Structure formats: structure tokens, C-alpha cells
Amino acid sequence: MKNADAPAVKRESGRGLDEMTRRKREINGLANEQDFPHLVELALPPGGFRTVFLEIDTFHRERRIPVRRGRSRHEAEQFYIRFCFPDAATADAFRNRFGGECLTHAPLKPKQRT
8 A cells, every 4th residue: 555645756867877878888888899809880871770770680580699789989970880790700791781891809908007
């Protein structure tokens, strides 16, 4: 039974949650790039990407591999997303089908302590 005098559920602003989600996505993207170092970076078209995403899902399903996204980046007005693959052959097949640029994740060198 609810207490009529009890305060309503306090909801946090979406901004804080959005920032936390964005940071988690960046960490997951970096981990994917480290674990699956063969990357294909695609530029998102301004008109939408839904039909291409459906084809991307089909590509992964046909090969029985999960969709692994890397970090995204924004350059001027263009937005880029990265897809991560365990081997170069799959990354090349993806690039041949959807375009984009093949990259290889280079691990960051640890900073020297002074």
C-alpha cells in the first residue's frame, strides 16, 4: 500500500545519465578495438543509416559473429563509426560490401614516469 505522504520518486536529469552512458560506450568501444583490432570506419550519411544498419546486422548474422562497435568520432559536420573484427579477412569483406576505411588498432604506449 502506497503512503500518500511519501514523496514522488526522484528522477535524475537525463543529462547526468547521458554523460555516464556516453562514457561507458567510449570505454566499451576502446575495449572492443583492443580485443578485435581489425577496424572498418564508416562515415554516417546525413540522410540516415537505418537500411544500411539492417544490412550490417545481416552481414554479421551470416558469419555468426556479434556486431562489435568501436569508438565513434566527429569531424566537422561528419560523424564516423567503427566496426571491430577479429581478423583482417572479415574486415576486408565488410569494407568491400559497405565501403569505409580499414584501420588497425594500435595500442597506446604507457606514459613514462618521471
